[in-house]
Structures are given as C-alpha cells and as structure tokens.
Amino acid sequence: MKLRDRRSFDKPEVMIIPMIDIMFFLLVFFMISTLSMVDLKTIDVNMPKAQHVQTNLAVTYLVTVRKDGSLWLEDKPISEDDLIERAQAENKRTERFAVAVRADEDVDYGKLMELLDRFKGAGISRFALAAEGK
Known part of the structure; x- marks a missing residue:
C-alpha cells in the first residue's frame, strides 16, 4: 500500500x-x-398624527393624558398635584430635566394647557408634545 x-x-x-x-x-x-x-412604560392612547415627528427616548418624565382626563406617569396613575411635586423635585436634581406629554387627540386643549402652565409654574421649562408619525 x-x-x-x-x-x-x-x-x-x-x-x-x-x-x-x-x-x-x-x-x-x-x-x-x-x-x-426597549420597554416603554406607557399606556395606550390615540395620539394625534403628524408628518414631521422626531423620536427622543432620553426624556426624563413621560406623562400620559387619557381621554377621560386622567394623568399617568409612565404606566401608573397619578394625581396632578403629585405629578407637579415629583417633577419639581426631579427638576431640582437633574440639570437637563424634560417632560414629554402624550395626550389623546380628544383631550380638551384647555386642560392640556393648564397642565403645561402648572409645569411652567413649577420651574420646568423643557417640554415635548408626543405625536405619532403618519
């Protein structure tokens, strides 16, 4: 072999x-x-649609306003006074504190403006209004 x-x-x-x-x-x-x-702790709302939507996941507070006027911080219900107090305390601790508001498209515009006005009165100056892309 x-x-x-x-x-x-x-x-x-x-x-x-x-x-x-x-x-x-x-x-x-x-x-x-x-x-x-990526786990967004939010609840479902029917947000308004917009063509030029930007995505920013670096928001400190994600507030949801439902059609019935109830407020939710991430996925937990919260009263308006508690929300403002917590946001004000967080704003003092965090330099670039920002609040994003997700509101149902059927929410009264006046109620939304009242909420933003209370945030402004608490010293919070950075807001974002969330919308869905078309």
Whole structure:
C-alpha cells in the first residue's frame, strides 16, 4: 500500500468568509434583539398624527393624558398635584430635566394647557408634545 508523502497534504486553512458571515449575522441578531428589549412604560392612547415627528427616548418624565382626563406617569396613575411635586423635585436634581406629554387627540386643549402652565409654574421649562408619525 502506497501512502502519500507528508508534504503533499494541504496545510489547514482558516476560512475567513464564513466567519465574516457569521459575525454579520450575530451583529444583526443582537441589534434586533436589543431594539425589542426597549420597554416603554406607557399606556395606550390615540395620539394625534403628524408628518414631521422626531423620536427622543432620553426624556426624563413621560406623562400620559387619557381621554377621560386622567394623568399617568409612565404606566401608573397619578394625581396632578403629585405629578407637579415629583417633577419639581426631579427638576431640582437633574440639570437637563424634560417632560414629554402624550395626550389623546380628544383631550380638551384647555386642560392640556393648564397642565403645561402648572409645569411652567413649577420651574420646568423643557417640554415635548408626543405625536405619532403618519
């Protein structure tokens, strides 16, 4: 039986292209899974639609005003006085404190302005009004 010479065997090679494919697959997988982990603690409201909407997830307080006029801080109901007190205390602690208000499109405009006026009276000057993109 004749065996091949040791020098005739190919040297082992590392296949780079499949490794790059796997790395890109893992990158995409982790990007998508990270996006699904973002947990916005909010409740459902029928927000008004706007064409030029910007997304900003770096808001300190997310306040929701439902159609019945109830106020929610993230996903918990709260009274207006407690909301203003907490926001005022947080505003003193945090330099770039901001409040985003998500309001149902059927909420009375006057009630929304009263809430914003109370925030302004508490010394909070950074507001955002949330809307859904078209």
